Amino acid sequence: MVIFVGGITHYVVFRESAVVHSFWAWHACAAVAIALMEFAAFAAARIGPRLSSDAARRWIAPLCAAAVMLPLVVRNVQLSRDARSVGGAMWFVRPIRTDEPSPYDSGRDLLEFAERVNELTERDTGVLVAESILQLQPEPRFFTTLDRDTRTVASAPTQPPPNGPGVGWVFVGRRDRISLSRRRALAQAWKYREYGNFVLVDFRLATRDIEVYRRDHADFSLAYAYWRSPYEGPSVYVRDDEAEAALAE
Numbered sequence: 001m002v003i004f005v006g007g008i009t010h011y012v013v014f015r016e017s018a019v020v021h022s023f024w025a026w027h028a029c030a031a032v033a034i035a036l037m038e039f040a041a042f043a044a045a046r047i048g049p050r051l052s053s054d055a056a057r058r059w060i061a062p063l064c065a066a067a068v069m070l071p072l073v074v075r076n077v078q079l080s081r082d083a084r085s086v087g088g089a090m091w092f093v094r095p096i097r098t099d100e101p102s103p104y105d106s107g108r109d110l111l112e113f114a115e116r117v118n119e120l121t122e123r124d125t126g127v128l129v130a131e132s133i134l135q136l137q138p139e140p141r142f143f144t145t146l147d148r149d150t151r152t153v154a155s156a157p158t159q160p161p162p163n164g165p166g167v168g169w170v171f172v173g174r175r176d177r178i179s180l181s182r183r184r185a186l187a188q189a190w191k192y193r194e195y196g197n198f199v200l201v202d203f204r205l206a207t208r209d210i211e212v213y214r215r216d217h218a219d220f221s222l223a224y225a226y227w228r229s230p231y232e233g234p235s236v237y238v239r240d241d242e243a244e245a246a247l248a249e
Contacts, residue, residue: 004031040064085231106232109215110138113198114145116237117172120193120200121148126165128153130173133198156182158189160203168204175199187247195237212244213237 007028014024044061051057079090086092092104110133117127127148134152143150149165156178160169175183175197183199186192187210191202196215218234228234 001031003027004035007031036068037065040068084229105136107136107139107142108232108235109196110136110142110198111145112215112235113172113195113200114142116193116195117170117200118145118147120202121170122167123147124165124167125149125204126151126169128157128161128169128171130155130171130177132174132177133172136174156186156199156201158182158185170203171199171201173199184247184249192247194240194243208248210244210247212240212247214240214243 004027007025010024010027017024041061041064044064047064048057048060051060082093083090086104087106089104091097091102093101095101121127125148127146127150129150129152131152131154133142151161151164153171156171156173160171175194178199183192186199186201188208189206191205191207191209192211193200193202194212196213214237215235216238218236220230220233224234
């Protein structure tokens with residue numbers, strides 16, 4: 001009863017926040033589980049003596065428990081496909097927070113780009129993050145994946161800041177928010193990379209070094225579908241020679 005009251009109190013006292021943070025009710029889940037099993041045991045104790053068969057009396061307890069759990073199993077089947085397609089955040093498939101489900105974006109392309117930036121930089125490298133990246137409302141995993149000191153900039157600079165980390169700066173931004181002329185100028189002066197719709201300019205190396213990759217989807221494997229997602233397949237970066245030639249003109 002204590003854990004049940006604790007779980008329900010969140011919804012009564014902090015109702016608006018509890019709708020967003022539904023895990024607050026997990027305390028009550030333990031109480032509900034105990035109550036259901038107590039009810040199953042009670043039902044088995046009442047029904048068992050009325051049965052004439054010894055085999056039936058032996059099976060009545062697990063059958064009562066299964067009957068109590070059946071609605072939960074049915075509900076889980078109804079929700080699991082939609083829930084897994086959005087990483088368990090049900091407000092993307094049900095009108096929980098608003099009158100309509102919220103738009104869903106897994107953000108995987110941005111996280112994959114952050115992984116690339118992390119691989120191509122050092123721990124002491126500073127990252128100039130364009131406001132266009134922040135407009136995507138990246139989740140905290142973007143910055144933890146970068147694992148670098150960051151500074152927000154309004155647009156793509158042509159030169160790095162005069163002061164900063166000991167090993168220099170790189171810039172990250174969205175390609176569709178940077179003009180072609182600016183991208184060409186950056187590509188001619190600095191080490192330059194494009195990964196899908198994201199740009200990485202390495203201000204640590206003043207050289208004409210251009211690589212452009214487009215983001216393609218690879219085939220599913222059973223392991224990937226089970227452990228990661230059966231809805232959004234694995235992606236790979238493929239070198240785009242035509243785009244590189246356009247920047248090199």
